[in-house]
Amino acid sequence: GAGVSQSPRYKVAKRGQDVALRCDPISGHVSLFWYQQALGQGPEFLTYFQNEAQLDKSGLPSDRFFAERPEGSVSTLKIQRTQQEDSAVYLCASSSGGSPGNTIYFGEGSWLTVV
């Protein structure tokens, strides 16, 4: 499809396990964002890429979280040694412009449950 694609849609991880979440942005989109959304909360900013450059990672909650976008298209969010508080929906979004003021389009999210 032409939208933002995320995988896996659902992931159950045992506490301490590492997980990798993938995002395929809309083709040609320069900007890519990752957000974490806990139940009943709004999306919380994690990190922002412009092409392959990670311009802002101030929202990553700990050094267990790592994101990359090596070729400026597909991005991976990795969470090491998962903990129960990591359970959330991880939303990826992309936009065509190089500045955050452009409309962003979200994927359906990766629902992570840590047990």
Next chain:
Amino acid sequence: RKEVEQDPGPFNVPEGATVAFNCTYSNSASQSFFWYRQDCRKEPKLLMSVYSSGNEDGRFTAQLNRASQYISLLIRDSKLCDSATYLCVVTFNDMRFGAGTRLTVKP
């Protein structure tokens, strides 16, 4: 203090009612403003941009007051299908979301 603050609601209104949501932001240098809508277990989707001059899209009116760092969304003649969570979004170097205001429109 969170960068973007919204009244979480919930707002429960009858069909046909007019309802208004407010949002405040802390960064006076913020550049762009949006309202997104999020349905249960779905991703957020753009509802409308917000401009200083105010803008209207059918039953929806959005306004921005830069001096007070305040954004509003007005929904007139509310419909059952307006039931959702409404997210206020503010951009500076990246996009920051409020926690959302939940609206339920009842018959």
